[in-house]
Amino acid sequence: MGVLRVPTPEPGPAAEPAAGPVTEPVSGPAAGPESGSVGGSAAGRATGPASGSEPGPTLAVTGSTAGPDPDPATGSVPGRVPDAAVEPVASPGTERDSGPASGTLFAAGGGVAIVPGWRRRVVPPLVAALVLAAAMTAGLLVGAADMPVGGVLLTLLDRLPLVSVDSGLSPVEQALLLELRLPRVLTAVVVGGLLAVAGAGYQGVFRNPLADPYLLGAAAGAGLTVTLAVVFLPGETGVVAVPVAAFAGAIGGVFLAYALGRTAGQGGGTATLVLAGVAVMSFLTAIQTFVQQLDVEELERVYAWILGDLGGSWEQLAMIAPYTIVSVGVMVLHGRLLDVLSVGDEEAAGLGVNVARVRLVVLAAASLATAAAVAVSGLIGFVGVVVPHVVRRLAGGSYRVVLPLSLVGGAAFLVVADLVARTVLAPAELPIGVVTAFVGAPFFVAVLRATRPVET
């Protein structure tokens, strides 16, 4: 997305996402007849998967409150089609027992099949984990520096505790592998996971399929502070300060948008917040462009950052580790609450959920995740918005599934994208942001064509 939103010399992260919340969601029209006919796939995810394992106190009430009046929910969720939503919700009792728990939508090879619930719970995570493992292995084996496969594997083995083998790689090659390639692959894992899970979190909070991690000004904030650092900090300081500046800027941008959104829309829904984000984004981008004009010769450093770069180091990974753990932990634990939230604010409140607090917590965690990712990698688009949708299509819409699977799927996706970025022109590289969009968009379309719609 970082790429797509910069069509002209003005690095305007503002333009593109601005369209997001305003435009009608793409998935809207398609959602109707299909999801209806498959039987509760759409609304099922709100109550169904959650009820599968433990019918806690919250969910016991689900049916009764959601039943009488499904409209607020459908009204506020763009793309949700009343027909599909009403049916299963109207008969909550049977639905919880039979519907989504025992059979649901699962797509394989372009077909849609009803498969038993356990398979849906087991197969997607397994597949995702395998794909990630395969991607990481490929990422470690392939690179600009030719190293024998056996040597690479043995060197990695050698690093494990209690294992000592002679890999046959020269010290320089070992340093390459352990100091450059391994941290790079891990950076891709962490950044991809963070962006995807943050995207899923934002989509949950805003109930908007086009929400992405940069929705609330994280990208614009980071862009501004990085530009300031590049332009005003001399020499090496200006280089070292970039990750810190990016992190602070991303947090600051979101905070500004949040503060504005709150003061502007007293008690208003998420729309005001999104609009505040748009305003903040445009404003910060304008300042960034102005600052850039002050020092034209540093332009390419700023652009290089905007295009994203995964050339991480162990230090950078260590730097964002705490934020990564906290933000991911918080978001994954809020999966169930996000599911409840998706039935609508009033219903969720009726179930005893503190809607405002859940929203704030998830928003904070997602923003923290975004800031951590932006700090080490610049602006990498597409991952955050697309991976959660792919996951939904393949594994169902419950946030208890979407969040963890987005984490793994985003990681795998970015590792693969980075692999492409560093090999197609080797030993030169493509900016990662170009690859995520170039590889990601066709892949996304393919998944959209092969599967059935699932609500955000």
Add this chain to the structure above:
Amino acid sequence: MRPVRLALASVLLGVLGLAACGQAQDSAPAPSSAPSAAAASPSGAFPVTVQAANGAVTIAARPERIVSLSPTATETLFAIGAGPQVVAVDERSNFPAEAPKTSLSGFKPNVEAIAEHRPDLVVITDDVGGIVAELGKLQVPVLVEPSATDFDDAYDQITDLGAATGNADRARQVVDGMKQELDRLAAEAPKDKKLSFYHELDTTPYSVTSDTFIGRIYGLFGLVNIADEAPDTAGGYPKLSAEFVAKADPDLIFLATAKCCGQNRDTLAKRPGWSGLSAIKNDRVIGLDDDIASRWGPRVVDFAKTVGEAVRKASG
């Protein structure tokens, strides 16, 4: 303005534009075969017609109020004795010190700000935002002298400026002097060792291939450019992978990032996986003045001297 770095920026912009919807205006200096001095007239004979990148430009009388919006042109004008005719130079023209520096921008030229200096000749690297036509409406002749792609191109530009300003003889002397000096440096350089090098344009790290003006300077010394392994599709300014640079282990490292980004041997050694590089261990990391290393004026000779010195040390 450091045009080579700007060229890199425009390459990046090009990428952005492609990725978006291909609407980015490509301001990258096109390889120009055009510039060649058509002026055969002796110094001081006006009117004179000069072939610049923007076509044939006729200058009616010897210019006395020149505005240079190109740091390279500024250096050239002062080197060929046209300094006293220059009334204003852009904010990036930091050499020589006596150049009348102003806040004018060669990157975003403002026609009114330029016109305030009442110029009778304007020199710029690119026709940004139709500035040539705008100044043309004010009857001000403009010479567009873009980034040189090879030595002949650079010499032509100096000759152009000489003819256009009534300093053709001095210009010829400067060009001849440059040629001699570069020939001498090239001849003196020990070439038997086939030393390899890496020229760092940006810490990301971007480099230059031998097809660029910078790359050609290294070519004089029989050096092997590790960036040449990048495919042509990566352009003349490829973004190399840090891993590749480490694996290639160049004998020499030249840093055009010394001034902008404070890079040196110590900061390189701190980069992941690079500490064992032989250029770092053997102290063969050479910081360049990035202004000199990105312009194509008479000071190219200084750049070449730095390279020659480094090659001699490394071979000795």
